[in-house]
Amino acid sequence: MSAAIDAIRLASTARLQGSASTVVFRVLLEALARPGRPLELPELAMDPRLPNALLLPLALADLGTSFWVHGLYDERERKLAADVVREATGARLAAPNVATFVVCLDGDPSVPSRVRIGSELAPEAGVKMAVQVENFATGAPISITGPGIAEAFITTVGLDRAFLKALRNRNQPPVGIDTWVFDRHHRVLALPRSTRIGVVDDVAREGVN
Amino acid sequence: MGYVAARGGTEAIAAAEELVRRSRLNADASWLELDQLTERLRYLNDRVMGEGGLWAPQLAARAIRQAEGDVIEAAHLLRAHRSTLPRLCELIPADADELRPLRRIVPAFREVPGPQLLGRTLDYTGRLLDLGDEDQARAAAAAATAAAARHPEDDPAENAGATEPPFPERLLDVLRRTDLAVDRRRDDDPEPTDISQVAVRPGIGRSAVLSVMARAETGALVNLWYRNILGPDNHLHEVTLGEVRHGELPIRVRHPRTGNPVLLGHLRATEVEAIEDLDGADEDRTRFDVGYGLVAGHNERKAIAMANLDIALHRDHSDSGLEQSVLMTTDGLDASGFLEHLKLPHYVTFRSMIERKQAMRTDRARNERKGRRHHPAPVVTPAAEQAAVPAGEVTP
Incomplete structure (x- = not known):
């Protein structure tokens, strides 16, 4: 089976029909309201070979938006993922510095510095980014504070120190990157641009407050 | 504007919400089916689709039922729903000459190309509240419809309806042929502005202004029209309608693989061309100019106001603030949203x-x-x- 036909077949499982996109949207919104707290994703018909991080563009992208899929290690997976999103949503593939949605399949720390963060006059132009990780239990410990977090807490989100520092450096509200992290256990958590991320070796120096 | 978000009273708010829901679903009356709204209250349904900016008769009917007949609330529900929908494809621009007329009149001119087709209109029905026996009247209407089905060629009511292609030439075509109309057509064909993506402000292109009027609240547009049918001399102008059409407009897309046009279906629309007598000092007094109105569904009042305001805006050269009024004050959701928020705790x-x-x-x-x-x-x-x-x- 050719890669193109494979993409079309997979896209038919990934297309969020009827209210499914609304249901995913509600979960993504809820995750933004409670930064760092994992939420269960709804049951969907999507082929299990596709990474859940694609749900961000699958639920929110359409003909009027653009996206980019980043993956350093598996070019075939990256290309297939991009074909599926394009096929299922009609969104166009664009360069990382202009795309509305970015999917990062591998936590490459160069990604946050390559995407757009908007400007003070147009903060809405900041990218919406999905990152695929294996497991929230791994990765560098971070402390998070900010809107939606009653008390600062320390957690891991499956991302390494370099990525988290790069993300933190790009987030200067109102500009920045709204990030959703998806694990392989059908869960999602959000790190909106308003969340202050303290990477723990820094936290140890500055103290958590 | 900085408004303080309401806090507290959550229980009262939840109880009010529940009261609305329960009373609506459990009223002491027979349930209102969607076809009753789409077929028996078609003007209402069309208006909600037009102001909501979504052609979806069944969804509009649901919105009207949920809003308990509040037109602006229903339009709001529909437009909010629209905002959650993905854009699946771009339509091929529809050619208004392909509108299959259910009604077409040319008030300006008796001998026009094509028929004067009154169709289903309230223009000549007596404004008398019908207090007659409705059962009897419905039985008679059903019998007449059945008889007409047997002999459609003899039936005046049926013949007042749709016409088939070829579609009638417009009065404007006649005016152009006889060099009586200013020609403002352009060749560069700019992409229309999508007002659901771009905040409209004065100075924006005509496509955006027309879109705003097509989605405007009918009453607001009629009111603005009434206040502004003035020429450059500030005298009330007699406006003449060149075309008033209501009909079905074919909607097509390009097939994503073959690139061929594919017919998706039809939507009903009302189209109006308003002829304006140019008499300003800097205008070509030997010719007429034309304003254009096109709205979803059957809503002639709104389409006429739109066409008249379109030409008024062109003649106004942004001198009177009319453009600002059209762009910033005619949206029903916008105006009523601002008004309704006054009821929130301040x-x-x-x-x-x-x-x-x-x-x-x-x-x-x-x-x-x-x-x-x-x-x-x-x-x-x-x-x-x-x-x-x-x-x-x-x-x-």
Whole structure:
């Protein structure tokens, strides 16, 4: 089976029909309201070979938006993922510095510095980014504070120190990157641009407050 | 504008929400089916689709039922729903000449190309509340419809309906042929502005202005039309309608793989061309100009207001603020949203207003005391009154 036909077949499982996109949207919104707290994703018909991080563009992208899929290690997976999103949503593939949605399949720390963060006059132009990780239990410990977090807490989100520092450096509200992290256990958590991320070796120096 | 978010009273709000829901679903009356709205209240349904900006008869009917007949609320529900829908494809621009007329009149001219087709219109029905026996009337109407189905060629009511292609030429075509119309068509064909993506502000292109009017609240547009059918001389202008059409417009897309046009279906629309007599000092007085209106569904009042305002805006050269009124004040959701929010708690806003009043009063009393001490009450003459410094700025 050719890669193109494979993409079309997979896209038919990934297309969020009827209210499914609304249901995913509600979960993504809820995750933004409670930064760092994992939420269960709804049951969907999507082929299990596709990474859940694609749900961000699958639920929110359409003909009027653009996206980019980043993956350093598996070019075939990256290309297939991009074909599926394009096929299922009609969104166009664009360069990382202009795309509305970015999917990062591998936590490459160069990604946050390559995407757009908007400007003070147009903060809405900041990218919406999905990152695929294996497991929230791994990765560098971070402390998070900010809107939606009653008390600062320390957690891991499956991302390494370099990525988290790069993300933190790009987030200067109102500009920045709204990030959703998806694990392989059908869960999602959000790190909106308003969340202050303290990477723990820094936290140890500055103290958590 | 900074408004303070309402907090507290959550239980009361939840109870009110539940009361609305329960009363709506459980009223002591037979349930309102969607086809009753789409078929029996078609003007209402069309209006909600037009103002909501989504052609979806069944969804509009649901919105009307959920909003319990509140038109703007229903349009709001529909437009909110629309905002959650993905854009699946771009339509091929529809050619208005392909509108299959269910009704077509040319009030300006008797002998036009193509028929004058009255169709289903309230224009000539008596405005008398029909208090007759409805059962009898419905039986008679059903019998007449059945008879007409047997002999459609003899039936005047049926023949007042749809016409088949070829589609009638427009009065505007005649005017152009006889060099009586200013030609403002352009070749560069700019992409239309999508007003659901771009905030419209004065100075934006005509496509955006037309889109705003097509989605405007009918009453707001009619009111604005009534206030503004003025020419450059500020006299009320007799406006003549060149075309009033209601019909079905074919909607096509390009097939994503073959690139061929594919017919998706039809939507009903009302189209109006308003002919304007040019008589301004800087205008070509030997010709007419034309304004254009096109709205979803059957809504002639709105389409006529739109066509008239389109030409009024062109003639106005942004001199009178009309453009601002059209763009910024005719959206039903916008206007009613702003108005309705006044019912939300404004406790903090109002308290700060009270405090400002009290502070001013305290300030004035203090200044008056100081004024009395330092400046014993002078005899005020007209000249002294003019020179008097405002009380708040008196210094010792």
